[in-house]
Amino acid sequence: MKRLILVAGLFVSISMTLATSSVHAQQSATTKNVAAFTDDKDSKDSKVQQIAVRGSLDAYDPRHDDTASKIVVNHDEIVKYGDTNVLDVLKRVPGVTVSSNGGRGSEVQMRGLGGGYTQVLINSEKAPPGFTLDSLSPDVIERIEVLRAASAEFSTQAIAGTINIVLKKTVKAGRRELKLGYSHAHDTNGPNASLQFDDTAGALSWSIPVNVVRERFARAVQNVEEHADPVGSQDGRRLGKLPQDGRVTRLNLSPRLIWSLDNGDKVVSQTFFTMGHFQNAVHTLITTELGPPPDYPNLEQTMSNDNNLLREEVNWTHKYASGTKLDTKLSVTSGSASNMIYRMMDGSPGVGTLHELVRSDNNVRGFNTMGKVTNASWEGHALALGWDGGYMKSHDARLVRDAYQPDVSLPGGDEFYTSDIARLAVYIQDEWNVTPQWSVYIGARWEGIQTRVEGNTFADSDNRSSVFSPMLQTLYKLPNTTGDQLRFALNRTYRAPTVQSLIPHRFTSANNSQTNPDSIGNPDLRPELAFGIESSWEHYWGEGALVSVSASARNIDNSTRNQTVFDGGRWVSLPMNTGRARTHGLELEAKFPLKVLTATTTALDLRSSLSRNWSRVDAIPGPNNRLLNQTPLSVTLGADYKLDAVTTGGSFVFKQGGEVRVSDAQVTYESARRDLDLYVLWKLTPLTQLRVAGSNLLGQDYIYESSYTVASSGTQRSRTIYPGCPMFRATLEMKF
Numbered sequence: 091m092k093r094l095i096l097v098a099g100l101f102v103s104i105s106m107t108l109a110t111s112s113v114h115a116q117q118s119a120t121t122k123n124v125a126a127f128t129d130d131k132d133s134k135d136s137k138v139q140q141i142a143v144r145g146s147l148d149a150y151d152p153r154h155d156d157t158a159s160k161i162v163v164n165h166d167e168i169v170k171y172g173d174t175n176v177l178d179v180l181k182r183v184p185g186v187t188v189s190s191n192g193g194r195g196s197e198v199q200m201r202g203l204g205g206g207y208t209q210v211l212i213n214s215e216k217a218p219p220g221f222t223l224d225s226l227s228p229d230v231i232e233r234i235e236v237l238r239a240a241s242a243e244f245s246t247q248a249i250a251g252t253i254n255i256v257l258k259k260t261v262k263a264g265r266r267e268l269k270l271g272y273s274h275a276h277d278t279n280g281p282n283a284s285l286q287f288d289d290t291a292g293a294l295s296w297s298i299p300v301n302v303v304r305e306r307f308a309r310a311v312q313n314v315e316e317h318a319d320p321v322g323s324q325d326g327r328r329l330g331k332l333p334q335d336g337r338v339t340r341l342n343l344s345p346r347l348i349w350s351l352d353n354g355d356k357v358v359s360q361t362f363f364t365m366g367h368f369q370n371a372v373h374t375l376i377t378t379e380l381g382p383p384p385d386y387p388n389l390e391q392t393m394s395n396d397n398n399l400l401r402e403e404v405n406w407t408h409k410y411a412s413g414t415k416l417d418t419k420l421s422v423t424s425g426s427a428s429n430m431i432y433r434m435m436d437g438s439p440g441v442g443t444l445h446e447l448v449r450s451d452n453n454v455r456g457f458n459t460m461g462k463v464t465n466a467s468w469e470g471h472a473l474a475l476g477w478d479g480g481y482m483k484s485h486d487a488r489l490v491r492d493a494y495q496p497d498v499s500l501p502g503g504d505e506f507y508t509s510d511i512a513r514l515a516v517y518i519q520d521e522w523n524v525t526p527q528w529s530v531y532i533g534a535r536w537e538g539i540q541t542r543v544e545g546n547t548f549a550d551s552d553n554r555s556s557v558f559s560p561m562l563q564t565l566y567k568l569p570n571t572t573g574d575q576l577r578f579a580l581n582r583t584y585r586a587p588t589v590q591s592l593i594p595h596r597f598t599s600a601n602n603s604q605t606n607p608d609s610i611g612n613p614d615l616r617p618e619l620a621f622g623i624e625s626s627w628e629h630y631w632g633e634g635a636l637v638s639v640s641a642s643a644r645n646i647d648n649s650t651r652n653q654t655v656f657d658g659g660r661w662v663s664l665p666m667n668t669g670r671a672r673t674h675g676l677e678l679e680a681k682f683p684l685k686v687l688t689a690t691t692t693a694l695d696l697r698s699s700l701s702r703n704w705s706r707v708d709a710i711p712g713p714n715n716r717l718l719n720q721t722p723l724s725v726t727l728g729a730d731y732k733l734d735a736v737t738t739g740g741s742f743v744f745k746q747g748g749e750v751r752v753s754d755a756q757v758t759y760e761s762a763r764r765d766l767d768l769y770v771l772w773k774l775t776p777l778t779q780l781r782v783a784g785s786n787l788l789g790q791d792y793i794y795e796s797s798y799t800v801a802s803s804g805t806q807r808s809r810t811i812y813p814g815c816p817m818f819r820a821t822l823e824m825k826f
Contacts, residue, residue: 154630157521157531157565159577161185161236165258168228170730170739171769172783172819174273174282174303176226176255181765182728182741183236184679184699186253187721197719198223200238200251201642201675202703204719206585209248212255213360213403216245218425218454218482221399225366227301227342229269229284232258238640239563239579239624242517242533243462243476246559249583249620249646257344257362261295262288271781271821273305278817280305280338293350301342308335312811315605317381319804326381336370358405368395376601384601386435386444397427418461423482425454435600444600447491456482456511470523478537479514484589507545509589514538531563539586543613548594551613557584573630577640581622587615587650591665598660604756604798605808607654607661616667620646626677632686634695636679643674649707651718653753654798671717673705693732695739700725714749714757722746740768755800761793777825785817 152160163183173179177196181188189197189204200208209216210223235254240246244254265288272281284301310333317326347359374389403421410416428451435444458480465473488505519533538556561581568574593611602608626640649671654663681697684690701724705716716722723746730739747760769783792812799805 153636154575154628157529158241158563159238159579159626161238163234163236165232168231168234170771171741171767171785172271172781172821173228173785174271174305174819175224176228176231177224178767178785179228180223180234180253181743182726182767183234184697184726185238185251185677185701186236187701187724187745189719196224198253199719199721200236200253201644201673202701202721202724203250203673203705203717204721206588207250207717209245209250209252210255211244211252212362212401213257214244214254214460215401215421215458218399218423218456221364221397221425225340225342225364225397226255227284227303227340229286229301230257230299230342230344232256232260238642239622240559240561240581240583242519242535242559242561243474243478245478245515246535246537246557246561246581246583247585249585249618249622249644257360258286258297258299258346261290261297261346261348263290263295264288265297266826268824268826269821271819273817273819275817276815277309277813278305278307282821293352295348295350296346298345299343301340303338303340305338307337308333309813310334311813314809315603316807317804318807320801324380325804327379328376328381328384329379330374330376332372332374334370334372336368339367341365354409356405356407358403358407360403360405362399362401362403364397364399366395366397369393383438385441386437386600388436389600390434392430392432394430395427397425399423399425413466415464416461417464419459421458421460423454423456423458425452427452433600445492448488450486450488453485454482455484456480472521473518474520475516475518477514477516480512482511484509484511488595505545505547505595507543507548507593507595509541509543509593511589512540527567527569529565531561531565533561535559535561541587541589541592543589543593545593545595548613551592551594553587553592553613553615555584555586555617557582557617557619559583573628575628575630577624577626577628579622579624583620583622585618585620585650587617587665591615591650596662602660603808604654604661604800604806605796607663609652610662610664612664612666615650615665616648618646618648618650618667620644632682635682635686638677638679640677641675642677644672646671646673646717649717651707651752654756668707669709671705671707673703673717673720675701675703677701695730697728698726710751711754712751715751718750718752718758719760720750722748735773737771738769740766742766755798757797759793759795761791763792764788764790779823781819781821781823783819783821785819786814787816789815 152162161184168179171178177188177198180186180198185200187199187202189199197204198208198210233256235256237244237252237254240248244252265286267286269284271283273279280303282303284299286297286299288297310331313330313332315328315330316324319325341364343363345361349357351357371392376384376387378387401421401423403419405419408416429449431448433444433446437443460476460478462474462476486507490504515535515537517533517535519531522530522532524530536556536558541553543551559582563579564577566576568576591611592613592615594613596608596610598608599606622642622644624640624642626638628636628638630636647670648667649669650665650667652663653666654661677700679699684692684694684696703720703722705720707715707717725744726741728739728741730737743765745763747762749757749759751757765785766787767783767785768787769781771779771781773779791814793809795807795809797805797807
């Protein structure tokens with residue numbers, strides 16, 4: 091830890107020296123180059139720089155003009171379908187897929203890679219443990235940045251790529267907006283509302299967005315378990331019904347204050363607060379048609395989760411006379427989560443009845459500091475140095491009580507543990523305009539993480555890792571063409587084990603089996619290291635028209651996947667390193683307004699994308715030995731049409747499923763996914779509009795299967811069906 095602090099102090103000193111050493115640099119070089127790396131593109135100064143270089147702010151397109159590849163989804167696109175969940179927004183972004191596991195905690199994927207290979211940031215920082223994207227409202231988001239290749243200023247824990255969610259930043263004096271909505275489906279319904287106040291007073295500007303969502307859901311999940319003996323004859327079959335009844339409440343609050351000082355400095359305070367409550371009552375009733383019954387055929391569970399997250403960020407921006415820019419940020423995070431499971435289980439003959447309460451509590455405290463110094467004193471260069479470091483401490487307690495065994499001696503089934511995470515990263519990057527047609531981005535980042543976990547039921551664990559990540563991106567605009575350009579990137583990335591994956595404490599299942607195992611962490615996990623290469627061709631052939639083809643390949647060492655093993659008494663699922671994995675993919679995208687094809691005034695915009703991905707894990711026998719949760723094929727089709735006061739559009743997303751071999755004995759299967767979403771926006775008055783949208787209009791179910799084969803006893807199979815149904819939303823949007 092002392093070494094990390096020493097390196098941090100040395101690097102900050104070098105950065106400050108760089109910031110003050112270029113007072114006499116040429117102003118012309120500054121104006122040309124700082125724009126390429128400025129983060130605050132909403133500021134007036136940034137607009138001036140972009141106008142000086144490109145002619146107008148509207149002409150600037152980060153995807154077309156930046157050397158570092160980036161796709162930006164603006165606020166209008168984010169709220170177009172009236173979504174109440176940011177996961178529904180992300181599933182329509184080109185190159186991004188969202189796993190649909192039939193429940194909460196769906197996973198965001200890039201390059202088709204699941205399992206946490208995609209890095210998701212909020213305001214360039216990782217969210218603390220316990221935070222889930224389904225608790226974040228689209229209304230509080232300014233933009234979403236999708237970075238396909240690694241960038242030095244963000245963490246390189248981004249094997250598949252990075253999605254940076256930027257909360258609302260722009261402030262419009264006198265803005266007052268109110269949205270009142272209601273969502274309805276056969277199994278889900280509830281109201282939602284958002285309110286935003288913006289204003290200015292002299293040098294002070296502020297924005298206060300608030301969003302509230304409340305939903306009630308009821309659905310009937312079904313499960314089928316089968317067992318076949320070693321010769322393939324069926325000797326077991328159970329039918330399970332799992333009716334669920336629950337509710338969800340979410341509150342998002344993200345006020346922002348901006349002070350514009352007389353010397354040109356800017357101080358910004360951004361508060362992000364989210365509060366959520368989830369409750370679900372599940373009654374599992376299992377009917378045995380063949381073979382022995384389970385230990386607990388009648389299980390009633392009531393599960394609840396309460397979580398709160400508060401993050402306060404203070405950002406200071408200072409520009410020197412030479413044009414060198416210092417941008418620093420300090421953030422403090424506090425979060426808590428409480429999970430409660432109340433289980434009443436009637437046992438089969440010979441098995442006792444359980445009346446169990448399981449409670450787990452988590453408290454997180456931490457801070458983070460980030461900074462970047464941008465220097466443009468060299469003609470044609472935009473050099474930047476930066477740091478990113480922080481500390482996070484988490485206290486966890488898991489208490490287990492059985493009403494039929496009230497005299498259990500403590501700690502008994504109780505577990506307590508504390509985790510400490512210290513990390514530090516330093517980086518340097520430069521964007522070099524070699525010629526008017528050719529630019530190069532070069533970066534290097536060193537990142538170190540130390541994770542220490544102490545508990546009362548396991549040995550202390552101390553996990554340290556550090557990675558040096560060089561990276562290169564280049565953009566070449568083909569001469570004698572109006573809009574053709576080539577991109578190429580090389581980068582080294584990694585993924586460190588999460589705290590939960592390292593802790594060897596056990597979460598038990600009521601009816602333990604190969605397909606319904608306990609889960610436990612693995613303190614011996616090693617970080618995954620990846621080397622990636624990608625290239626693309628882009629053709630811009632009219633205003634708003636784009637065609638692109640990109641290809642990528644990665645080698646991943648120490649690839650990690652959850653595997654199920656028998657520990658001598660029970661079946662347990664735990665993460666394991668399984669050696670080298672190789673993955674490659676191809677992405678196609680096209681979008682254009684109809685008017686670029688034919689002489690028409692019809693305001694019709696069309697878009698489409700296709701992503702095809704392959705992978706192989708060397709240590710797992712084929713076929714289908716690809717990375718877990720990888721999406722082999724995804725296709726997106728969309729259109730928007732505007733006529734007078736009415737705008738309408740739709741999106742169709744196809745996500746291929748299929749089998750994945752997890753180990754020699756274990757195979758999983760996911761059904762394909764087809765999502766059809768439509769919306770209509772009707773402007774009633776200049777200040778009032780009505781938005782009506784429908785999602786999952788095909789009402790498709792989600793199906794998950796798992797099988798496990800033991801040579802001596804046969805194969806156990808489980809098939810779970812999560813019902814799907816169309817969802818309709820109506821939102822009245824008013825400005826006043």
